[in-house]
Amino acid sequence: MTITAACCLIGDEILSGKTRDLNSYCLANFLFDLGISLKRIDVVADDDEAIGESVRRLAKDHTLVFTSGGIGPTHDDITYAAVAKAFDLSLEIDNETKQRLTDVATKRQKALTDAHLRMALFPYPAVLVREDPSLLIPVVVVVGQIYILPGIPQLFQRLLYSLKPYFARLIISQGQSLKGFVRREIITYQPETQLAAYLTGLQAEYPKDQLLIGSYPELNGKVVVSVVGKDKVEVDRVADRVELEFKEIKSHL
Structure with a gap:
């Protein structure tokens, strides 16, 4: 079974333009290196119905769902x-997280408040993943596929990358090889109209879940042709064909 992923970005601040999203870019690169296809990204407001509708739909259509924010x-x-609420689960205080919050509050000579406890009130049942013990909060995993992560980019990235060994084990347990995607980019200054027919025919030779070919124009007249797949030999073979067809261009990884 092919492992696919989706992301639900949560926050009024993203939708209003106050905050620029960095987390989906981080997630896309993380999954690319693991060989997991990110298929969809939703952006929703701080609204329980919107969040619930998004995560239910994404969970139905994808193997893994990541949330960011809130x-x-x-x-x-x-x-x-x-x-x-979306999955008819209860909310319960996690004692280990509560103790961690208590220790931090004590160290700072502050009282533990209800606001602190909100950060330890998790959907239940859930799996709490603490691959990096130095991080205050865990990644909460609901219904075996929804990974709840914070919105602060630095913390999102630290928690996400702490999961790399976890997902390596998951991929192997699914009977799949731990092989990330490979990308080769070919640069040309020929217009896309000159490339279109050839690239369309080339893509038709390969299923998109095996090899993905795209072209991306830039304002300076440059066009970047991208070849992505898990088989480096095949990626190089196709990229070489593109170079041969348009002889003046150069490629790089």
Whole structure:
């Protein structure tokens, strides 16, 4: 079975233009290196119905779903509750996370508040993944496929990359080889109209889940032709054919 992924970005601040999304870009690169296809990205408001509808639909159509945002201490941090509601789960305090929060509050000579406890109130049942013990909160995994992550880019990235060994084990357990995608890019200054027919015919020779060919124009007249697949030999073979067809261009990995 091919492992596919989707992402639900949560936050009024993204939809209003206040915050630029960096997390989906980080996730796309992370999954690319693991050989997992990211198929869809939703962006939804801080609204429990919108979050619930998105994660239910994405979970139905994809193997893995990642959420980003809405798990802090404030009133608009509603992702845990929204996901719990979407799958008819309860919300329960995780004692280990509560203790970690208590230790931090004590160290800072602060009292543990209800706002702190919101960050330890997780959907239940769930799997709590702590691949990096130095991180305060775990990645909460619901219904075996939804990975709930924070919106702060630095924390999102640290938690996500802590999962690399976890996903390596998951991929192997699915009977698949641990092989990431390979990308080769070919640069030309010929217009896309000159490339279109050839690239269309070339893509028709390969299923898109095996090899993906695309062209991406830039304002300076440059066009980047991308060849992506898991078989480096085949990727190089196709990229070489493109170079041969359009002799003046050069390629790079």
